Amino acid sequence: MPDDETLTARPFEILINRKRIAEEVQALGRQITRDYAGQFPVLLGVLKGCLVFLADLMRTIDLPMEIEFVSAASYRRGKHQEDNLLIGGASPIPLKDRPVLIVEGVVDSGRTVRTITNRVAKEEPASVEVVTLIDKPTSHRVELEVKYRAFTLGNEFVIGYGLDNTQRYRNLPYIGRMIES
DSSP, X not given: OOOHHHHSOOOEEEEEOHHHHHHHHHHHHHHHHHHTTTOOOXXXXXXXXXXXHHHHHHTTOOSOOXXXXXXXXXXXXXXXXXXXXXXXXXXXXXXXXXXXXXXXXXXXXXXHHHHHHHHHHTTOOSEEEEEEEEEOGGGOOSOOOOOEEEEEOOSOOEEBTTBOBTTBSTTOSSEEEEOOO
Protein backbone atom coordinates (compact mmCIF):
# COMPACT_ATOMS: atom_id res chain seq x y z
CA MET A 1 0.00 0.00 0.00
CA PRO A 2 1.46 3.43 -0.96
CA ASP A 3 2.17 5.83 1.88
CA ASP A 4 0.88 9.43 1.98
CA GLU A 5 4.17 10.80 0.61
CA THR A 6 3.90 8.52 -2.42
CA LEU A 7 0.40 9.80 -3.18
CA THR A 8 1.15 13.50 -2.71
CA ALA A 9 2.35 15.39 -5.78
CA ARG A 10 5.39 17.58 -5.27
CA PRO A 11 5.25 21.21 -6.37
CA PHE A 12 6.80 22.16 -9.69
CA GLU A 13 6.92 25.08 -12.10
CA ILE A 14 6.39 24.96 -15.85
CA LEU A 15 9.58 25.64 -17.80
CA ILE A 16 8.44 24.84 -21.35
CA ASN A 17 4.78 24.87 -22.38
CA ARG A 18 3.01 22.54 -24.82
CA LYS A 19 2.98 24.99 -27.71
CA ARG A 20 6.72 25.59 -27.57
CA ILE A 21 7.41 21.85 -27.32
CA ALA A 22 5.21 21.17 -30.37
CA GLU A 23 6.97 23.88 -32.40
CA GLU A 24 10.43 22.54 -31.57
CA VAL A 25 9.46 18.92 -32.24
CA GLN A 26 8.04 19.90 -35.63
CA ALA A 27 11.21 21.82 -36.47
CA LEU A 28 13.33 18.77 -35.58
CA GLY A 29 11.11 16.56 -37.74
CA ARG A 30 11.52 18.88 -40.73
CA GLN A 31 15.30 18.99 -40.25
CA ILE A 32 15.57 15.19 -39.98
CA THR A 33 13.36 14.81 -43.06
CA ARG A 34 15.72 17.08 -45.03
CA ASP A 35 18.90 15.50 -43.67
CA TYR A 36 17.80 11.93 -44.38
CA ALA A 37 15.91 12.47 -47.65
CA GLY A 38 15.98 9.30 -49.74
CA GLN A 39 17.10 7.17 -46.76
CA PHE A 40 15.34 4.70 -44.47
CA PRO A 41 16.45 5.55 -40.91
CA VAL A 42 15.95 3.58 -37.72
CA LEU A 43 14.76 5.60 -34.75
CA LEU A 44 16.15 3.85 -31.66
CA GLY A 45 14.24 5.12 -28.64
CA VAL A 46 15.76 5.03 -25.17
CA LEU A 47 12.99 3.98 -22.81
CA LYS A 48 11.15 5.22 -20.88
CA GLY A 49 11.87 8.95 -21.10
CA CYS A 50 11.76 9.12 -24.90
CA LEU A 51 8.27 7.69 -25.26
CA VAL A 52 6.17 10.86 -25.62
CA PHE A 53 8.90 12.73 -27.52
CA LEU A 54 9.46 9.84 -29.95
CA ALA A 55 5.74 9.41 -30.57
CA ASP A 56 5.37 13.08 -31.49
CA LEU A 57 8.67 13.31 -33.38
CA MET A 58 8.09 10.31 -35.65
CA ARG A 59 4.78 11.81 -36.82
CA THR A 60 6.65 14.91 -38.02
CA ILE A 61 9.25 13.00 -40.05
CA ASP A 62 8.12 12.55 -43.65
CA LEU A 63 10.23 9.49 -44.46
CA PRO A 64 9.88 5.75 -44.30
CA MET A 65 11.44 4.61 -41.03
CA GLU A 66 11.59 1.82 -38.51
CA ILE A 67 11.30 2.17 -34.77
CA GLU A 68 13.15 0.13 -32.15
CA PHE A 69 13.71 0.56 -28.42
CA VAL A 70 16.38 -0.05 -25.83
CA SER A 71 15.91 0.42 -22.13
CA ALA A 72 18.41 2.19 -19.98
CA ALA A 73 18.31 3.44 -16.42
CA SER A 74 20.71 5.61 -14.53
CA TYR A 75 18.19 7.33 -12.21
CA ARG A 76 16.53 4.54 -10.25
CA ARG A 77 15.91 6.14 -6.85
CA GLY A 78 14.81 9.67 -7.66
CA LYS A 79 16.93 12.48 -8.96
CA HIS A 80 20.40 11.31 -7.95
CA GLN A 81 22.22 9.61 -10.79
CA GLU A 82 23.55 6.13 -10.10
CA ASP A 83 27.14 5.25 -10.93
CA ASN A 84 26.28 2.03 -12.71
CA LEU A 85 24.25 2.10 -15.91
CA LEU A 86 21.73 -0.62 -16.70
CA ILE A 87 21.12 -1.27 -20.38
CA GLY A 88 18.46 -3.73 -21.46
CA GLY A 89 16.74 -4.71 -24.66
CA ALA A 90 18.17 -5.73 -27.96
CA SER A 91 17.96 -4.39 -31.44
CA PRO A 92 16.39 -7.06 -33.63
CA ILE A 93 16.18 -4.69 -36.62
CA PRO A 94 19.40 -5.07 -38.62
CA LEU A 95 21.33 -1.81 -38.33
CA LYS A 96 24.19 -2.56 -40.74
CA ASP A 97 24.47 0.21 -43.33
CA ARG A 98 21.38 2.00 -41.95
CA PRO A 99 21.27 5.53 -40.54
CA VAL A 100 20.41 5.24 -36.84
CA LEU A 101 18.97 8.07 -34.76
CA ILE A 102 19.19 7.44 -31.02
CA VAL A 103 16.18 9.25 -29.53
CA GLU A 104 16.60 10.25 -25.89
CA GLY A 105 14.39 12.28 -23.55
CA VAL A 106 17.29 13.96 -21.74
CA VAL A 107 21.02 13.88 -22.35
CA ASP A 108 22.44 14.61 -18.93
CA SER A 109 25.86 13.10 -18.14
CA GLY A 110 25.97 11.60 -21.64
CA ARG A 111 26.96 8.18 -20.30
CA THR A 112 23.74 6.48 -21.40
CA VAL A 113 23.91 7.83 -24.94
CA ARG A 114 27.65 7.09 -25.16
CA THR A 115 27.11 3.47 -24.06
CA ILE A 116 24.25 2.95 -26.52
CA THR A 117 26.18 4.66 -29.34
CA ASN A 118 29.15 2.35 -28.76
CA ARG A 119 26.91 -0.73 -28.82
CA VAL A 120 25.11 0.41 -31.97
CA ALA A 121 28.44 1.18 -33.69
CA LYS A 122 29.40 -2.50 -33.37
CA GLU A 123 26.52 -3.30 -35.76
CA GLU A 124 28.16 -1.15 -38.47
CA PRO A 125 25.37 1.34 -39.21
CA ALA A 126 25.80 3.91 -41.98
CA SER A 127 25.69 6.61 -39.31
CA VAL A 128 24.66 7.14 -35.69
CA GLU A 129 23.31 10.47 -34.45
CA VAL A 130 21.66 11.60 -31.23
CA VAL A 131 18.25 13.28 -31.09
CA THR A 132 17.14 14.61 -27.71
CA LEU A 133 14.28 16.58 -26.30
CA ILE A 134 16.58 18.19 -23.71
CA ASP A 135 20.34 18.51 -23.75
CA LYS A 136 22.21 19.53 -20.59
CA PRO A 137 25.72 20.18 -21.95
CA THR A 138 27.06 21.52 -18.64
CA SER A 139 26.29 18.11 -17.10
CA HIS A 140 28.06 16.03 -19.76
CA ARG A 141 30.75 13.83 -18.21
CA VAL A 142 31.83 12.29 -21.51
CA GLU A 143 32.67 13.85 -24.85
CA LEU A 144 29.53 13.64 -26.92
CA GLU A 145 28.01 15.20 -30.02
CA VAL A 146 24.26 15.81 -29.95
CA LYS A 147 23.24 16.61 -33.50
CA TYR A 148 19.55 17.26 -32.89
CA ARG A 149 18.16 18.90 -29.74
CA ALA A 150 14.87 20.59 -29.05
CA PHE A 151 16.00 22.43 -25.90
CA THR A 152 19.19 23.17 -24.01
CA LEU A 153 18.87 23.53 -20.25
CA GLY A 154 21.19 23.85 -17.28
CA ASN A 155 21.29 21.31 -14.51
CA GLU A 156 17.58 21.52 -13.60
CA PHE A 157 15.87 18.23 -12.79
CA VAL A 158 12.91 18.23 -15.18
CA ILE A 159 9.67 16.29 -15.37
CA GLY A 160 6.77 15.93 -17.78
CA TYR A 161 6.38 15.10 -21.46
CA GLY A 162 7.64 11.58 -20.76
CA LEU A 163 10.25 12.56 -18.17
CA ASP A 164 9.78 11.36 -14.62
CA ASN A 165 10.69 11.60 -10.98
CA THR A 166 10.48 8.08 -9.49
CA GLN A 167 8.22 7.03 -12.38
CA ARG A 168 5.73 9.86 -11.79
CA TYR A 169 4.85 13.00 -13.79
CA ARG A 170 5.54 11.45 -17.24
CA ASN A 171 1.97 12.28 -18.28
CA LEU A 172 2.31 16.04 -17.88
CA PRO A 173 1.90 17.70 -21.31
CA TYR A 174 4.68 20.23 -20.64
CA ILE A 175 8.15 20.26 -19.11
CA GLY A 176 8.42 21.35 -15.51
CA ARG A 177 11.05 21.73 -12.81
CA MET A 178 10.60 20.29 -9.34
CA ILE A 179 10.54 22.92 -6.59
CA GLU A 180 12.56 21.90 -3.56
CA SER A 181 10.73 22.29 -0.27
